[in-house]
Amino acid sequence: MKKDIFYPKQFVVSLILVFTMVFFAQMAHAADAIIVVRDAFAKATPKGARTAAIYMNIKNNGAEPDRLTSITTELADKAQIHTMTMQGDVMQMRALPGDLIIPPHSSVSLSPMASHIMLIGLKQPLIAGGNFTLVLHFAKCGEMDINVIVKPIAASENMNEDTQNHLPQ
Ligand SMILES: [Cu+2]
Numbered sequence: 001m002k003k004d005i006f007y008p009k010q011f012v013v014s015l016i017l018v019f020t021m022v023f024f025a026q027m028a029h030a031a032d033a034i035i036v037v038r039d040a041f042a043k044a045t046p047k048g049a050r051t052a053a054i055y056m057n058i059k060n061n062g063a064e065p066d067r068l069t070s071i072t073t074e075l076a077d078k079a080q081i082h083t084m085t086m087q088g089d090v091m092q093m094r095a096l097p098g099d100l101i102i103p104p105h106s107s108v109s110l111s112p113m114a115s116h117i118m119l120i121g122l123k124q125p126l127i128a129g130g131n132f133t134l135v136l137h138f139a140k141c142g143e144m145d146i147n148v149i150v151k152p153i154a155a156s157e158n159m160n161e162d163t164q165n166h167l168p169q
Pocket of ligand 1: 053093094117
């Protein structure tokens, strides 16, 4: 006896509907990446160093500003946003008073000789070739885990390899 596999029309229609919804949900999620962090890196530290600087590019794809309110990592007691200013001939860095604002539809670059995230009370040296997790806390976008790669001390600022996108959870 011949056995036909029978799919009721309604079932097929709802199946297509479900696939369509999943597809668009994923598209929406990709477009949802309001804050995108790229090229997060630190320079290797000499043995015994208590501080380390981290650089990255933070892009805001949203229509409203967001603020980087704090940074945490298991590798250091604390992390601050530092800005660099010239005092005569001497470059000085100081902690940013308040949050780092990421304006809408633009990006903020933390790069050598500009701003950086400073780890204070480093618990272990950063070794070239390694990587570690940094947690960025944004006012709107929430918490974001960033993978920071460690480059040799002489690493230049113009490195575009190791690009990564981090989507908000
Ligand atoms: Cu600093």
